[in-house]
Amino acid sequence: MKSLRNPFQQRKRLGLILSLVFVCLLLTPLTTQADSKPTGQVTVYHYNPESHNDRNLVLKNTFDRYFRTQLDMQLQPVEDRKTFQQLVEQSKGAIFIMSDWHYRQLASTNRSLVPYLRGLEHGKDTFRKLLIGKSQSLNQTGNIRITLAVSGPQDYVDTLLAKMQYSSGQITVSNARYLTVPKDIDALMAVSFGLADAALASEISFEKLATLNQDAYRNLHVLGRSTPQKSLVVVVNRDNLIGLEPALNAIAAMTQNPQGKLGLNLLGLDEWKRLPMTSQAKGGHGL
Amino acid sequence: MIQARCLVILIFAMVITNCARITPDPAGPVPLSKNKILVVNSNHSLPRYQLAENGFMEALAGKDIVTLDLNNDERPTEQLLDVLNTQQFAAIYTIGAKALGSVDYIDPAAQVIYSSVLSWRQFQSRDNYFGVASEVAPHAQMTWFKYFFPQLKRIGVIYSEDNAGLVKDGERFANQLGIELVSAAVTKVEDLPRIADQLLQKVDALWVLPDPVVLKSESSTKLVFDLAHRRQRPVFAYSSLFMELGATLSINADLATTGRQAAVITQTLLEQQQPESHVQFPAGSSISLNLLKVGEYQLDLNTDALGSVNELLTQ
Numbered sequence A: 001m002k003s004l005r006n007p008f009q010q011r012k013r014l015g016l017i018l019s020l021v022f023v024c025l026l027l028t029p030l031t032t033q034a035d036s037k038p039t040g041q042v043t044v045y046h047y048n049p050e051s052h053n054d055r056n057l058v059l060k061n062t063f064d065r066y067f068r069t070q071l072d073m074q075l076q077p078v079e080d081r082k083t084f085q086q087l088v089e090q091s092k093g094a095i096f097i098m099s100d101w102h103y104r105q106l107a108s109t110n111r112s113l114v115p116y117l118r119g120l121e122h123g124k125d126t127f128r129k130l131l132i133g134k135s136q137s138l139n140q141t142g143n144i145r146i147t148l149a150v151s152g153p154q155d156y157v158d159t160l161l162a163k164m165q166y167s168s169g170q171i172t173v174s175n176a177r178y179l180t181v182p183k184d185i186d187a188l189m190a191v192s193f194g195l196a197d198a199a200l201a202s203e204i205s206f207e208k209l210a211t212l213n214q215d216a217y218r219n220l221h222v223l224g225r226s227t228p229q230k231s232l233v234v235v236v237n238r239d240n241l242i243g244l245e246p247a248l249n250a251i252a253a254m255t256q257n258p259q260g261k262l263g264l265n266l267l268g269l270d271e272w273k274r275l276p277m278t279s280q281a282k283g284g285h286g287l
Numbered sequence B: 001m002i003q004a005r006c007l008v009i010l011i012f013a014m015v016i017t018n019c020a021r022i023t024p025d026p027a028g029p030v031p032l033s034k035n036k037i038l039v040v041n042s043n044h045s046l047p048r049y050q051l052a053e054n055g056f057m058e059a060l061a062g063k064d065i066v067t068l069d070l071n072n073d074e075r076p077t078e079q080l081l082d083v084l085n086t087q088q089f090a091a092i093y094t095i096g097a098k099a100l101g102s103v104d105y106i107d108p109a110a111q112v113i114y115s116s117v118l119s120w121r122q123f124q125s126r127d128n129y130f131g132v133a134s135e136v137a138p139h140a141q142m143t144w145f146k147y148f149f150p151q152l153k154r155i156g157v158i159y160s161e162d163n164a165g166l167v168k169d170g171e172r173f174a175n176q177l178g179i180e181l182v183s184a185a186v187t188k189v190e191d192l193p194r195i196a197d198q199l200l201q202k203v204d205a206l207w208v209l210p211d212p213v214v215l216k217s218e219s220s221t222k223l224v225f226d227l228a229h230r231r232q233r234p235v236f237a238y239s240s241l242f243m244e245l246g247a248t249l250s251i252n253a254d255l256a257t258t259g260r261q262a263a264v265i266t267q268t269l270l271e272q273q274q275p276e277s278h279v280q281f282p283a284g285s286s287i288s289l290n291l292l293k294v295g296e297y298q299l300d301l302n303t304d305a306l307g308s309v310n311e312l313l314t315q
Helices: A007-034 A055-069 A082-091 A101-106 A154-162 A184-192 A203-212 A212-217 A245-252 A256-267 A277-282 B002-016 B047-059 B076-086 B097-108 B138-148 B160-178 B189-202 B218-230 B240-245 B253-268 B291-296 B303-308
Strands: A042-047 A075-076 A097-099 A113-120 A128-135 A144-152 A176-180 A198-202 A221-225 A233-237 A270-273 B039-041 B065-070 B091-095 B111-115 B128-130 B154-159 B180-185 B204-209 B235-237 B249-253 B285-290 B311-315
Touching: A007 B218, A042 A245, A055 A256, A055 B311, A075 A113, A082 A097, A082 A101, A097 A101, A097 A184, A097 A245, A101 A233, A101 B311, A128 A184, A128 A203, A144 A184, A154 A176, A154 A198, A154 A203, A154 B303, A176 A233, A176 B249, A176 B253, A184 A198, A184 A203, A184 A212, A184 B138, A198 A203, A203 A212, A203 B111, A203 B138, A212 B128, A212 B160, A212 B189, A212 B311, A256 B303, A277 B189, B039 B047, B039 B204, B047 B065, B047 B091, B065 B076, B076 B218, B076 B249, B091 B097, B091 B253, B097 B111, B097 B154, B128 B154, B138 B160, B138 B204, B138 B285, B138 B303, B160 B180, B189 B204, B189 B218, B218 B240, B235 B240, B235 B303, B240 B285, B240 B311, B249 B253, B285 B291, B285 B303, B291 B311, B303 B311
Parallel strands: A042 A075, A042 A097, A144 A176, A144 A198, B039 B065, B039 B091, B091 B111, B111 B128, B154 B180, B154 B204, B204 B235, B235 B249, B285 B311
Antiparallel strands: A097 A233, A113 A233, A113 A270, A128 A198, A128 A221, B249 B285
16 A cells, blocks of 8 residues: 655655765765774785785685685785785775785884784794705806795895805895796705706705605705794784684684685695784784 | 597697607807897787796896787788897797797797797707796606605506606606606507506506607597596696596696796896706696595695695585
């Protein structure tokens, strides 16, 4: 049965609706810009310059399968550093997984970033990068440029080489050319098989090579050691820490679920360690 | 069905053009006067070619580079000739067979660097040609097999005469890794069912090579995979195309890295130095793993290795 309304009432109602729409339109840019309150789906952005972009699909599928068993969450791998850094600035209600090296860069200008979880591999949260060559020293005389097989971006490699302790003379970065490969083991094999003069690879990868192929391992020499590097870190914005705790708990509990464990393994980790609250509140630089 | 046929045809094409072995040659002197580089891409719209080009361009950012896309070009040599007649290049990087074939037809004086070419062996002894092979080196493949499945002791391989040298080298590399490479020679495809089935009973896994007899036809390729599945033996391959046929693990060349390797070779040539060899194997890997097969065959997977996987089949 239709209800009959007079024209005045209809105009009044229409005016009210239009006013509400107007108010909504005014508020929309603010809420979009802030993307701050973790009320709906929580997005976990992942960017690791030391990891290869073509792994993004496998990471997303595996993490999302795990997240579906927990909360309304999704993993969003990010392909380039600039976009990721914009997301860190703008998406304050999101969670970010990034390398410690990258986190420290961002935290130097953004004091509201809080590291909440740290990745562990074989119980360790630190690793060293080694400079490994086939001979005991690298010939950098004259115009001869050495080829370094590396698995990270150039600025990261430059930083590592600049702070490295060398056993047989420092590498002159300007006299080295980088061959970027997807994985540390690729870098080691590139040296073993004569495709590069030296490789920058983690201590763990070098140990793996030792267990795999003793002959290849014996023919390689450690030419330098980096300072200890921290492993992957899960970061949030301090203002949203409390609201994001259920999602952070779901990430922390990944070891308790086969899909979650698989996701961790794909990141090269075994588990997450919660970082001390006091450090989180301070910004966690000393962790 | 059509997809499966296309897949098998592609595999045959790969097999036919991949029968010999790399024999590294010392490179000759390289007199170069200019530093301008031409990149000739067979088809820029194909992701696999695009990846190689991007890897090359990023590694040589800031260099004087001209790019040419031969996609949809029915007369590629004419287009190429127009470019070469108007500009001088110190080096030409070709991506794919169409680009390399066109450059080869014109035979310019510039140094030629190539990648993504299945028939790369035809060019390995040419003085001014340098390139990156299309498959990961056999010894690198074996190292990855061992890394993923440390408990494997005996890996089987079926080969014809064309791959006899590769298998001999493979046995030596396998020994270094604590693996026994159990080989079985085949001369006629008719003998394949018997030889494959006998071998599968003696080994923990089967390694597929680009072999013109073993992978001679659609039926022979499927037969090998079917027999391996019946015997619950994983198949390890050299291209992700085999994952659709039921391979458990495939060690593929990372295409962006092949572009970067081509850039290093180009840089070396432009600096008047000699690359160590005319052809090098891909330095980067892209790894496909079928987790369902791992479970089905109850394989002992090293979970640390999952951090290296690029493609994971779980459903």
